[in-house]
Amino acid sequence: MSGSPDDLPFFGDEEAPRPTPREGGIAARAMAARHQAPQQYLEGLNPEQRQAVETTEGPVLVLAGAGTGKTRVLTTRIAHILATGRAYPSQILAVTFTNKAAREMKARVGVFVGEAIEGMPWLGTFHSIGVKLLRRHAELAGLKSSFTILDTDDQIRLLKQLIQAQGLDDKRWPARQFAQMIDGWKNKGLGPSEIQEGDARAFANGKGRELYAAYQERLKTLNAVDFGDLLLHPIRIFRDHPDVLREYYRKFKYILVDEYQDTNTAQYMWLRLLAQRSKGSASSSREDSAYINICCVGDDDQSIYGWRGAEVDNILRFEKDFPGATVIRLERNYRSTAHILGAASHLIAHNEGRLGKTLFTDQPDPDEPKVKVHAAWDSEEEARAVGEEIEALQAKGHALNDMAILVRASFQMREFEDRFVTLGLNYRVIGGPRFYERQEIRDALAYFRVVAQNADDLAFERIVNVPKRGLGEAAVRQIHDVARIRGVPLLQAARDLAGTEEMKPKPRASLRNLVESFERWQGLLDRMPHTELAEQILEESGYTDMWKNDRSAEAPGRLDNLKELIRSMEEYESLRAFLEHVALVMDTDQNAALDAVSLMTLHSAKGLEFDTVFLPGWEEGLFPHQRALDEGGRSGLEEERRLAYVGVTRAKQNLHIWFTSNRRIYGLWQSTLPSRFLDELPEAHVDVVEDGSVYGGYGQSYGGQQPGRPNPYGRSRFDEPGEVFSSPYSTPGWQRAQRNRSEATARNWGTRSGHQVERVGYGEPDSGYGAGRGSVKGRTIEGEFVAKSVSDTPSAFKVGDRVFHLKFGNGNIAAIDGNKLTVDFDKAGQKRVLDGYVERV
DNA sequence: AAGAGGTCCGTTTTT
């Protein structure tokens, strides 16, 4: 085979087909279990699930709708393959996207097969399997198998250096942006020489390709890879070394892929290489079949990651890619009520280009509540009303753990958090900044990385002057120069430099001290428990002291995190093992013991379920998001709709959808229109709720009316009731939404922009909400329109003008700032609004 | 080497 440096027994001892499995091995136990209780694991599966489990041969696509038992099918299928002796655990390749999914699958396969999961060495994420492959064959990619894995942060710092080294202005050409471009290319499986000419020119005056190549070159020198490389390198290796690929043909008898709709082009290529037998290169035993036994499980209706490279097309194309494939639809839903399923199906049916599934349930219960659509005045009221509903449910004995609020954008969370803090309601935020991304954790890890792998220049650079030890910019540059000239890692260069007169005495002493420390720690690496060593490193480097001496509010928390870091290292065998884990696994488990409402984005909700789900913010511009519309056009809208579908199908019993009439965006109040998705819900399954007694509704007074809750709402915005609408569908906002659907209203665009021509012209995303609606090229059109309208109306308003606002009523202009007006409304108080939303009276 | 002040920007997120 490949002749990798660490020639580990590549194919396990159960590799070669043998008449009987090793005694006591997993397969043996599984087979024994099968004899005792014949195919017990198949019981309880419905016919489609069972077919998906038992159709082991040839390509299979399982279209698994939300809540149809997808994971169960996957794990049972593995169990079935093992139990029937079709393959040994090491001959099954099972890939997932997230570590969480991989963990869950391991756990559930373990139930069937016994504890010894190490028998499934090829069950993991695309990336973790990529690492495994690459460590074996590193030299074929010009790397050593000890390569380090860079995270996004390292990647950006590296790119920034390269951009500057090219003499480019790194403000004009941000490294972050270039990192995204590189990610995009790598998602498509493209190396520097393969990218499109246009793409190559799009960055840094045509230097895109050159920079990309320089970056790859630099990574090679650093013996490092980024996440994209974990897929790309194996693809290259498979392509360029048919002998290596052949080993894997022989090895993997069954391939299983989870969440196939989320695969990007590179992942597709990777799978394809492993799954498709080119003529003549296949192993003799299966030469006649064109494809290996590949089973992809996914749901085209839940493809919500197009923006980060996922190709829904992969799943849509499956039958063409794998002729003769068996396609199995799982449509029997075990999660949600008939009303929720009805709503979800009707909504998603508005998408074109889907494979088509309709979820159904066997057990409709006449008492089930319909999906509820609520209207709120603004986001504050929305949060307040949702909070009350949650408290009411809690009072009825529902656990907070069974409830979730799913938002489109994370800024929406704030209002809910504020509200829950006031109410004293437990909540947990899922997603957001993660443990391993915190500054102190990354600093500590950088120390460990240098100790474990002293050529890790990026890590060295990160902490060379943290804590401050007088090694500023000048010193670092000096080290860099030496390293470059002599072609050695920074640590080595530092060691050399510390022994010369080239540096001023003070930094020199400091540098020598640091270098000696690293040498000392390296010497201890194999001599003491790694957790102790880690502690010692943080102590002796002065890192812990740095935070102890920091009197800022967050310092104690950071020290706690460092302790937590050390604690979490205990589970690993060695420092190296721990670092490998951290590089790939960025998530940490939440405190499951606490009973709390979950708060997260719709994206992070995929795969979860809750009895009660709240979906706030169903307004045009927010959901569907304006940017998805502007940049993604029709397919952008469809992805938003799939996101809505994902949200709806998270609910088991109760689903509450909310929209507000006003939302504050970038500090400005803006009128909002109900989301078009609301119109796409079937009336038969939806109740439009008028909870006027709970919240103000449209123009209703709500000052201190709530029993047992003394003035919880602050000021009353209205002194007298205004018009009360019978349902949100008859509100002005709703009606306006209907109008807007068919016609692009020039009124909105034309009058709201005032004096902001240059901002709009420069592409300022002021077009965000309300503008450009219904137009794929909103921004451009708006820009043209604005340019005209401004010359026509040099100044539309002046301070003191009496104006009318569709939502806030009458008021007087108190101040003008460009197109932003501060208006004292008679009833609604002082608000800042865009001039396009008011008219003079 | 911290802090004031200025500028820019503003979905979604894994590995």
Next chain:
DNA sequence: CGGACCTCTT
């Protein structure tokens, strides 16, 4: 508006 990031200052 508010956060992140950067620069220039003391």
